[in-house]
Amino acid sequence: MAQRRLEDFSYIEAKPSKENESKALPLTETIAKERETRAFPPIAPENLQPSYFVSATYDGKAGKVLVKLYEPVSGKIYFWYDNTGHMPYCLTNLSQYDLEKIDRLIKHLGFDHFELAEKFDPLLNNNVKVTKIVARDPLAIGGRPKGCIRDIIPEEFPKVSDTPISPEQIKVWESKIKYYQSYIYDRALAPGMIYEIKGGKLILKSMEETEKNVKCIKETFKDATDEELQFIEQWARLLEYPAPKFRRVALDIEVLTPIPTRMPDPREAAYPIFCVSLYASDRQRRVLLLKREGVREGNERLPADVSVEYFNSEKKLIEAVFDVLWNYPFVITFNGDDFDLRYLAYRAMNLGVRKSEVPIEVGRRNCLLKYGVHIDLYKFFFNRSIQIYAFNNRYRDVTLDDIGKALIKMEKIRFEKSLGELTYTELAKYCFRDAEIAFTLTNFEDELVMKLVLVLARISSMPMEDVSRQGVSRWIRNFLHREHRKRGILIPNAEDILAAKGKTATKAIIKGKKYKGAIVVEPIPGVHFNVSVMDFPSLYPSIIKVWNLGYQSILCQHPECHKNLVPDTPHWVCTKKRALESLLIGSLRDLRVEWYKPKSKEKGLSADLRSWYNIIQGAVKVILNASYGVFGADSFDLYCPPVAEATAAIGRHTITQILTRAEQLGIQVLYGDTDSLFLKNPSKEQISQLSKWTEQELKLSLDVDKVYRYAVFSQRKKNYLGVLEDGSVDVKGLTGKKRHIPLFIKKAFDKMKERLAKVKTPADFEQAKKDISEIIRDCYMRLKRRGWENLSDLAFNVVLGEEPERYTKTTPQHVKAARIIKESGIELKAGDLISFVKVVKEPHVKPVELATNSEVDIDKYIGYLHSTFDQVLDALGLDFDEIIGLTKLERFM
C-alpha cells in the first residue's frame, strides 16, 4: 500500500494539471508583490491585541484555511493561516482495503491518504468504523461538476467489488460541508469571538468579567440537569462576550447608462462609473465625481464635512475607491454582491487594472473582499426571518428607500431628471444620500445590524459574510453540524434520515401540506371587556425541549420507548438519551426567556448593556422561531418530517388540554390560536391556577402576555381588534391593516381605530358608534362625489409573486395591470409592487399612473369599503347599509 501511494504521488508531481499548478503553490509571486506595495497580506503577529474572528475562507493559493481577525483598537484586519496541517476529508463505510481497488480514487490528483476512524452512527445508534478519505484540495471531495471523490466511490466500487453491491449501499458522509466550516468545527473555533495569538496558535481569549456572568447564569438555572447546564453554559459564553465597534465604510456607485430605466450588466461593465460615495464610521465622507464635458456645477448644498473630489480619469477614480476597499475592515453596500462591487471589479479590469490590484473577489453569487468583510445589506434585509422577526415586518419592499424610511426615517433623494442629466452637485447629493442611508442602517440602535450579524455568527459558527447572506435554516444546520463533530457523531445524509424515520402520518387541513398543524379556536363574536391573553412563551421550542424531540430520538431503536407515544400520532420518542436538537434548542429557549429577555428590561443595568441584551434576545428569537419549521422543510439537511409533525401534534394536545382545564375552572375562553388563549374577565386566582396546573402537568410555562381593556371579535379566525390598558390598539388580520388596500380606505379604518382607542367603558360605546358611523358615512360620501385628493389614494398595491409571463393558470388583477405596465417598456420582475386602480371599462384595472379620476369604478370601492368595515361593524351591532343611509328597500335595488 505504502508503495503504491508513493508511485501515485510521483505521478502527480510529474504531470500536474494546469488547474493544480496554481493551486499547489503557496504564496505566489503576485501576493509577494502585493505585500511590498501595501503590506498584503496583513499577517497576524505574535501577541496580536485581542481580535474578533470575523471571517474564514479557504485560500486556494496558500492551500490553507485563512482566518480574518478584526482588531478593534487599530481598526485593522489581520490574517491567520492554518498551521496545524488540517486537511479536507469525507467519510465512507467502505474499508481502506475496498477503497484501494478504486483506481480512479487512488489516482485522483487531489487524493492524499486514508485514515481509520470511529464514529457514532445516530441512525443505527451504535459506533461504526468508517474510513476517512483525506484530500489535498477541498474541491477534490466535491464542488466540481465531474470527477469528485464523493461521486467516484459509488460509481466505481460496484464494478470492482468482489461481492455484488449496489450504489445505495455505499455511503459517503460529510462530503458537502464547506472546507472552512469543517475546519471551524474540527478545531472548535468560534466565529464572532475574541482571539489572541500565542506561540503562533489561535487562542480564545477569556475575560474575567464575562466569565463571572456565565457563572451567574449557570446558577440561575437551578432545575437544569448537568447535561442541560453544559449547553446553557456553552450558549451563554458565546452570547455574553462583548461586541466591538465596527470600523466600516458604506459605498454606493452610479453608472452613466444610455437607458436610465435599465440596470447595466456588471459583467460587461460597458458604461463609465461617474460617481462614487463613501460614508465611513471614522468620519470620512467623500463623493468622487468623474469630470464630463458640459456638465454644470449646480447649486445643491452638501453637508459641510463631505469632501467632493473631481477626477479627470475614471481609472484614477476607481483606484481611489480601491484604496478604501484595501483599508476598511468592513464594507457596507446595498446590493453590492450583484451590482456595486461586481461592476467596480469588471470595470476596473476593462480599464486595464490588473486582477491582483482589484480588492474584490468576484464569486458566482457574491462579491467578497480580499482584505475585509463585505456585508451586502440587500441580502441581509431580504432574509424573511430578519424581516419578520428582527424588524417586526416594519419594512415591506426590500429597497433602500423603503427600509430607510421604515427603520431610520431616511429616504432617497428624488429628481425628475435621469442621473445623466443632473448637475455635479445634484448627482453628488443623490449618490451621497444612498451611502449615508446604507451606513445609517448599520448604525442605528448601537450598531444593531452589525451586532446581530456578529451574534448570529457566534450561534451558527459561521463567518459574518455567510451569516449575513444565508437563511435561518443554514444557521440552524451549522450549529447542529458543529455539535455532531464535537461529539464524534456522524452527520447523517438527508436521504438516510428519511429512510430511517419515514414520513408523516397525519392529514393536513390545507391541500398539499405534509401534516396537520396548529389549532385555531373559534372566536366568540362581540365586544368583550377585560380580556387577558395568556400564552406559552416559545411553545414549539419548549415542546422540543420537554418532549426530547430530535431526529435521533423520534422513532428510536429501543423497544421499551415504544410506549412513549406522541398524542394523535403513531410516533414514539426515546426515553433513554437526550436528542441534540432538544438540548440545543431547549437551552437556547431557556436562556432567552429566563435571562436575556428580563435583562433587556432590567432597570439597574446601563442603557448600553440593556441594548446589547436586547440584540441578543432578538437574535435568539429569530433562531427559535424557525427551530421547529426547519424539520418539516425538505431543503433542510436534517429534514425529519416526524419531528415537525410531533411538535405540532403536541402543540395541539397542549392547547386542547388547557381549553378543558379553563372550562373546569369556570373561565370563558373567547379565542385561541396555536399557543394562546383569550380569557374573558378571569380572576387572579383563576389565572394562577391555570398557570400552576400547566407547569405541573405539562411542564410548560403559561404567562399572561397582555390584558385588553376590551377586544372585538367577529366570527372570523385570525381577525380581531384589541385595545390595551394604555390605549394602544392591536389589529390582527383585519383587511383594514393589510398593506395592499387603498390608502383612502386605510385612512378611514385608522380613524375608526383612533376612535375605538378612546373607549373605556361599555357606556362609552354609544357615542363611539355614532362617531364611527360618521367616519364611514363621510368616506362613503367622498367616494360618491369623487372627492379624493389624489388618485394614488385609491390604488391597490399588490406584490408580483412571479414574473408577469409566468402566471398561466389564472390572470389576477395585479398581473393584468403589470402586463399593461410592461407594454410601456418598463421591466417587471418577481417582488415588484404593482399599483393599480379599479376602473369601469375592461379589463377593469389600470395602472395608477395611466388612470384618470373619471374612469374609476366607484361601486367596486364602495363594496371594498363595506367588506373592510363589516369585519368590525357586526361585532359593534352596526350595519354598513344603514350607516350610509340606504333603506331596506333601497338595498334591494
Added chain:
DNA sequence: GCGGACTGCTTACCT
C-alpha cells in the same frame, strides 16, 4: 348567452 355554485389560484395575514 348568462348567472349561480363551485373549485382553484393568489396574496396577505396569524401563530
Added chain:
DNA sequence: ACAGGTAAGCAGTCCGCG
C-alpha cells in the same frame, strides 16, 4: 428554500335554464 391555518377576492369551469 423554516412550518401549517385562515380570509378574501377573483379567475375559470360546469351546469342549468325551454
